[in-house]
Amino acid sequence: MTLTSLESAVLTHLDIPGMLRFLSELVGFPSVGGAESPAQRRVAEWMGENGLEVDLWKLDLNSLKAHPAYSAEIDRDEGLGVVGTLGEGEG
Numbered sequence: 001m002t003l004t005s006l007e008s009a010v011l012t013h014l015d016i017p018g019m020l021r022f023l024s025e026l027v028g029f030p031s032v033g034g035a036e037s038p039a040q041r042r043v044a045e046w047m048g049e050n051g052l053e054v055d056l057w058k059l060d061l062n063s064l065k066a067h068p069a070y071s072a073e074i075d076r077d078e079g080l081g082v083v084g085t086l087g088e089g090e091g
Contacts, residue, residue, distance in 0.1 A: 022046060034076030047084035055083045 003011070029039040044056040059079035064070050 034074050034078075037078050037080050040080045040082050044082045044084070047082075052084035052086050055081070055085075057081050 026039060026042065029042065031039040041056070044054050048054045057080065059081055061076065061079055064079075065072075
């Protein structure tokens with residue numbers, strides 16, 4: 001497989017050791033059984049530290065549970081939505 005010049009440029013700028021440090025930190029969070037919020041907050045913090053515009057909000061679980069298509073494997077006290085945006089416009 002041959003990489004494009006753009007793909008090669010991206011690969012040369014990746015901080016692999018930094019990515020592995022963050023991944024090691026992230027998998028250290030107890031984030032199963034409805035306890036995902038601390039890990040989600042850390043991801044939001046990391047995105048902000050790395051120049052992304054971050055939107056973090058609490059999910060309205062009562063409204064979600066009332067929806068006919070709602071399905072969950074476990075009950076939880078809190079749910080978060082996290083989105084990081086880099087750049088502006090389309091593309």
